[in-house]
Amino acid sequence: MATSSAPLAPRFPVLETKRLLLREITLDDAEFWMRNFSDPDVIELTAYEPPRDLEAAKSEILQFCIRPFRESTGIRWGIALRGNPDLMGTLGYHQWVREGAHRARMGYDLLREHRRKGIMTEAVRAALGYGFTTMGLHRVEALTDPANAASLRLVERLGFHRDGTLRENTFFRGRFIDDVVFSLLRQEWAAAAQANR
Template identity: 45%
Template sequence: MSEPPSRSSSQFPVLETQRLLLRETSLADAPVLFAIHADADAMRWFGTEPLPDEQAAQKVIEGWATARTLANPGIRWGIERRADRRLIGTCGMFRWNRQWRACMVGYELARDAWGQGFMREALLAVLGFGFVQMQLNRVEAQVHPDNLASLKLVERLGFVREGLLREAGWWGGQAQDLVQLSLLRREQRVVVL
């Protein structure tokens, strides 16, 4: 179980859905984040190597906090299941180009939370926030071509395939292709929460 976010981050946009609380991550979340990111099989499509230890998870959390202050900032939400207040993953927007009104979406979920619709629910809230509060016109997703569950998820949310980015990523000791998808404001089928 994770601790609630610190009260010092009153600027952080907390989002609520029927089953989830999307909140700022804190260092208290490092053990759970490490457990998710240390699962090499579950993280094989994430785009980075599995985390080696809990300290690396703490650095990831600190990096997310810092990212909100950069020129092309991002927002990463911890996905907390309301029923048991357990952190089950994260999702968010990154590479936010305010001038172009565009950003990318990324996410990961603990293996025992797969297949229950949690990420769809979380992304609906995040996309709604992006199109309204961030005033986005375009949200991009890059998904490994073999990650069929993730491709199905974003396509169900209305994302459109634009092509294949050949060897766009590098992890697992080799170059990785990525499917480029996008969702435009005018095309969205997203329910704004």
């Protein structure tokens, strides 16, 4: 189990699933990053403005991917199909509390042409396995806009519990938005993994 002083892993952990390779995101992925985070849905549903240009995309990769892993404060994988290095989306953990509560928040996004094919279900399952084992998490949480039907369904089908609503918790483009909080506990994940064997 990871402790607060130890690095998460000496090398970036690549995860493999039946169809996918979850790999490190590098500055060479700036074009993908720019395209992915310029999608109107992704902007609206993640409540995050798109990068202005490739340099801004590189800064975001440093801020949200490279530094968190280097400093062991979180991890974000790029999602690719096995045998094709091009990224289709990202997912990962941030707001990682390594001592005591052992919790982290999960985020995910996918280019629209790859949606509704079960890709994020497969990717999140792999990331949950990593989180509950190697990262030693006790609780994984996901916050979502109540209007985000895809995200709501994704976490529900993965067995997350709906904890409640943080009213007007996010402010984006001039309006306050609710966040629905979902969580999955280690024992729930372990029971589901056991049942699916």
